[in-house]
Amino acid sequence: MKKSTLIIAVSVVVGILIIAIVYLLTRQQTSGDKQGFIYTEKVFSDYKGTKIVEEKFIKKQQKQKLELDSLKAVIQVSEAAVKGNLTELQKVKMQAKRNEYMRLMEEYGSENEAEFQQAKQALWIQINQYIKKYGTENGYVFIHGANGTGSLMFADSTYNITEPVVEYINKEFEGK
Amino acid sequence: MKRNLYNILLCTLFLSSCSGPVLLSPSEYMKWVEDTGNGLRKEKQIGELIFDIQLRPTDYVLCKSGELDGLISEGLLDSLRRGYDSTLFFSIILKGADGKDPLSVNGNAESALYYFQYQFQQDIYLECDETNSKKVPPVLFHFERFYTLNNSKVFLVAFDKKELIRDKDIKLVIDSKYLSSGLVQFSFDNKQIREQPHIQL
Numbered sequence: 001m002k003k004s005t006l007i008i009a010v011s012v013v014v015g016i017l018i019i020a021i022v023y024l025l026t027r028q029q030t031s032g033d034k035q036g037f038i039y040t041e042k043v044f045s046d047y048k049g050t051k052i053v054e055e056k057f058i059k060k061q062q063k064q065k066l067e068l069d070s071l072k073a074v075i076q077v078s079e080a081a082v083k084g085n086l087t088e089l090q091k092v093k094m095q096a097k098r099n100e101y102m103r104l105m106e107e108y109g110s111e112n113e114a115e116f117q118q119a120k121q122a123l124w125i126q127i128n129q130y131i132k133k134y135g136t137e138n139g140y141v142f143i144h145g146a147n148g149t150g151s152l153m154f155a156d157s158t159y160n161i162t163e164p165v166v167e168y169i170n171k172e173f174e175g176k
Numbered sequence: 177m178k179r180n181l182y183n184i185l186l187c188t189l190f191l192s193s194c195s196g197p198v199l200l201s202p203s204e205y206m207k208w209v210e211d212t213g214n215g216l217r218k219e220k221q222i223g224e225l226i227f228d229i230q231l232r233p234t235d236y237v238l239c240k241s242g243e244l245d246g247l248i249s250e251g252l253l254d255s256l257r258r259g260y261d262s263t264l265f266f267s268i269i270l271k272g273a274d275g276k277d278p279l280s281v282n283g284n285a286e287s288a289l290y291y292f293q294y295q296f297q298q299d300i301y302l303e304c305d306e307t308n309s310k311k312v313p314p315v316l317f318h319f320e321r322f323y324t325l326n327n328s329k330v331f332l333v334a335f336d337k338k339e340l341i342r343d344k345d346i347k348l349v350i351d352s353k354y355l356s357s358g359l360v361q362f363s364f365d366n367k368q369i370r371e372q373p374h375i376q377l
Contacts, residue, residue: 049359115353122358125223175218175347175362 036161215368
């Protein structure tokens with residue numbers, strides 16, 4: 001009776017050990033192999049956050065363009081009205097309007113550029129964060145970024161995970 | 177036999193459709209609301225910043241305010257509820273990753289403090305559903321400043337419920353130029369808000 005119990009106990013322990021070893025080996029093998037790549041430009045452009053920021057920028061630039069156009073129209077109308085016969089005072093006023101137009105154009109240009117760079121940086125921070133989460137949740141060891149600059153020269157298309165990544169990061173962006 | 181089964185099924189359906197919200201004790205209710213799995217609390221990390229957003233239903237606000245202490249009548253509870261019912265409350269907790277102070281995340285702590293105190297509220301709004309692009313600004317904003325070792329920064333914001341569309345999902349949007357996180361949004365399912373438990377005295 002005692003002998004049979006001992007045999008059962010030993011076989012159970014051996015069984016558990018075998019299962020544990022097989023599990024560890026297969027886990028190491030599968031997780032070690034799990035890699036994927038994404039087309040970074042596509043991820044960036046298809047990200048919902050990018051689309052919202054772009055829309056906001058377009059609206060803002062349209063508003064600025066309207067303002068500049070109306071100022072330009074005022075200058076042109078004034079110039080046409082006096083047809084070159086300008087007094088000194090009129091010349092000064094005209095020049096002030098032209099300067100104002102140039103100043104606004106430059107100001108908007110540099111403001112937009114700075115805002116665009118800041119927004120782009122923020123979008124990449126978000127995308128990187130969500131991709132990191134995607135990789136962790138799905139057991140990836142590497143997710144490579146292909147952007148055509150040579151960082152990834154070739155990868156089999158079966159490793160392309162751009163679509164699921166875009167889907168995942170857009171869901172994360174929604175904050176659901 | 178078949179008819180009995182049909183009747184039982186019908187009764188079950190009727191009873192389940194008639195059942196009101198689940199009733200919980202104040203402490204259980206608070207735990208339920210603060211559980212991220214129940215949809216009223218959302219957490220998101222963007223770079224070095226962690227956003228912890230808590231939707232605060234009326235009952236939760238009452239629990240936190242201490243107004244329930246010594247309250248014994250359900251009628252009085254309802255009148256207290258009505259007092260808060262026109263407003264939707266949220267708490268926004270900003271934390272730095274690895275316990276860092278979020279004021280130090282973007283450089284100058286003094287300018288960060290000024291921003292959080294006076295300008296942050298302009299970068300927060302609510303949106304209803306995807307079809308409605310109307311931005312609802314907060315009607316109340318409060319920056320809680322704690323001088324403790326805890327580096328989290330707590331903000332309480334409230335929105336006018338009349339501005340929101342009934343039975344639509346809502347999105348809390350934080351679109352800050354000051355923070356490096358960019359536009360961040362948190363969606364709250366209307367069904368989860370509607371079907372949440374209530375407190376029982």
